[in-house]
Amino acid sequence: MKKFMDENFLLKTETAQKLYHNHASKMPIFDYHCHLNTKDIAEDRRFKTITEVWLYGDHYKWRAMRTNGVDERFCTGDASDWEKFEKWAETVPQTLRNPLYHWTHLELKKFFGIDKLLSPATAREIYDECNAKLNTPEYSCQGLIRMANVHTICTTDDPVDTLEYHRQIKASGFEVAVLPAWRPDKATMVENPASFNDYLAQLESASGMAIKTFDDLIAALDNRHQFFHENGCRLSDHGLDTAYAADYTQEEIKEIFASVREGKKLDRTEVVKFQSCMLFEFGLLDHKRGWTQQFHIGALRNNNTRLFKKLGPDTGFDSIGDLPVAAPLSKLLDRLDMENKLSKTILYNLNPRDNELYATMAGNFQDGSVPGKIQYGSGWWFLDQKDGMEKQMNALSNLGLLSRFIGMLTDSRSFLSYTRHEYFRRTLCNLLGNDVENGEIPNDMELLGSMVENISFNNARNYFNF
Incomplete structure (x- = not known):
């Protein structure tokens, strides 16, 4: 049985692994269509919480949370950043086989070096670890762009x-x-x-x-x-x-x-x-x-x-x-x-x-x-x-x-x-x-x-x- 999201995630053959690790992974990103906020880039914004960078404006996650029975207050409403993150952490285990499950854990691993699965049991630990890193200079908007090559x-x-x-x-x-x-x-x-x-x-x-x-x-x-x-x-x-x-x-x-x-x-x-x-x-x-x-x-x-x-x-x-x-x-x-x-x-x-x-x-x-x-x-x-x-x-x-x-x-x-x-x-x-x-x-x-x-x-x- 393969481990979830190891270095050969989605790569089922030796040929696929060689192609990804020796060729695809080293290439820069040419992102020719996105909706990033240029003010954030220009001012090199630093996010105070993982909720700000992850849940503010992300209608993919909001749809999943609503489907999971989460009240709108925790999606677009006035709940605190921790409360919103907590509700997202409750939702993530229910997203198995939805791409959100993959994207969530790829982002935690790529940017924060976190291999743990997000769930109610790990929510506080992951929230605090992400926030601590986001409050360092290298995790500014421009820093995140650099990390992604x-x-x-x-x-x-x-x-x-x-x-x-x-x-x-x-x-x-x-x-x-x-x-x-x-x-x-x-x-x-x-x-x-x-x-x-x-x-x-x-x-x-x-x-x-x-x-x-x-x-x-x-x-x-x-x-x-x-x-x-x-x-x-x-x-x-x-x-x-x-x-x-x-x-x-x-x-x-x-x-x-x-x-x-x-x-x-x-x-x-x-x-x-x-x-x-x-x-x-x-x-x-x-x-x-x-x-x-x-x-x-x-x-x-x-x-x-x-x-x-x-x-x-x-x-x-x-x-x-x-x-x-x-x-x-x-x-x-x-x-x-x-x-x-x-x-x-x-x-x-x-x-x-x-x-x-x-x-x-x-x-x-x-x-x-x-x-x-x-x-x-x-x-x-x-x-x-x-x-x-x-x-x-x-x-x-x-x-x-x-x-x-x-x-x-x-x-x-x-x-x-x-x-x-x-x-x-x-x-x-x-x-x-x-x-x-x-x-x-x-x-x-x-x-x-x-x-x-x-x-x-x-x-x-x-x-x-x-």
């Missing part, structure tokens, strides 16, 4: 953001590149005229431009796109329930924009036409400046109305959606490609039924200009666990080129989540090791080791070329 971080930023903390980080001489990524979703949300117009007021202030017409909107966004570019941004991101590519005319879009500016409620057809136009316009901006675009597609958000009103978005009430995506996604990418303005693109699905759909969609728009120009992105959100990662990589292997895959990202708000890269790399090495043991691929360690190093880091570095 991070090379580059790309955050998630709205076009109206000042990027002041990105500039502060760069000026400080911090050796890890912390770059912004453009997330313009709010500029498409015309279904709520009041919120949309409030956002445009912010965009006017940020750009220094009046926005009276649709052309003004595009000019203001172009202004901010250039500002982001000047501050190192080379990557955009779009969070979508599905792709949008309805037919429209410029006259229709101008009329729709005028209506929403007057506060009029749009019908669904008008909303979809406007969003379709905006996705195309964003694609043009990205191509204009040589950026890569990302599409995260398939979340059904804010399902619990009562708790959404109480707690707001991103608090653990989202799930997998099932809207059709193939036809509109193809149409959107084709529109840009017909103009010869399709940028490098990364596609992420949240519904696992669509794995092969996305893998084949990526193949439709490869043009030989860049290896893996259209990427089928890593397992995302509900799929960034062992089973989801394996299925994504198997679909990509069968229908594309796994060797050109740009690998894992954190997609997290926690500075301890870099162990997800280790989890991914172990899973990758185990897949390849099994194939070698089964005689399905050659036992060529030079070939396989190079492939593992490329997927772990080199491919992303070369693909983004920041």
Whole structure:
């Protein structure tokens, strides 16, 4: 019987162990999509408790705690840090076979050198040991990033953001590149005229431009796109329930924009036409400046109305959606490609039924200009666990080129989540090791080791070329 989470955790064969220990484990991390707080990095924040770094803002854990019968007070409420940690410690033993069990113990081991299993019996001891270490200089935010061997971080930023903390980080001489990524979703949300117009007021202030017409909107966004570019941004991101590519005319879009500016409620057809136009316009901006675009597609958000009103978005009430995506996604990418303005693109699905759909969609728009120009992105959100990662990589292997895959990202708000890269790399090495043991691929360690190093880091570095 194997010991839980030893040095060969998830590595079932000798080949897998060699690939991980000799190749994957030594590679730096290129974290091209996350939600880390740049203010924390710029000010090199030091967390007072493990609860602050582990439970504040982590909706994965909140969902598990609620499911375990824990009152909201101990998730997002006013309970003390110890009380929240204690409830998490009570929940962890109930998360067996959920990736949270693995992530929790990987993070304790990687960052704190703790091999004990978290439970009510060990909670106080682990809490005190983690807190003592967090209150030392090497456990600051920048220190945690160094411990994880991070090379580059790309955050998630709205076009109206000042990027002041990105500039502060760069000026400080911090050796890890912390770059912004453009997330313009709010500029498409015309279904709520009041919120949309409030956002445009912010965009006017940020750009220094009046926005009276649709052309003004595009000019203001172009202004901010250039500002982001000047501050190192080379990557955009779009969070979508599905792709949008309805037919429209410029006259229709101008009329729709005028209506929403007057506060009029749009019908669904008008909303979809406007969003379709905006996705195309964003694609043009990205191509204009040589950026890569990302599409995260398939979340059904804010399902619990009562708790959404109480707690707001991103608090653990989202799930997998099932809207059709193939036809509109193809149409959107084709529109840009017909103009010869399709940028490098990364596609992420949240519904696992669509794995092969996305893998084949990526193949439709490869043009030989860049290896893996259209990427089928890593397992995302509900799929960034062992089973989801394996299925994504198997679909990509069968229908594309796994060797050109740009690998894992954190997609997290926690500075301890870099162990997800280790989890991914172990899973990758185990897949390849099994194939070698089964005689399905050659036992060529030079070939396989190079492939593992490329997927772990080199491919992303070369693909983004920041």
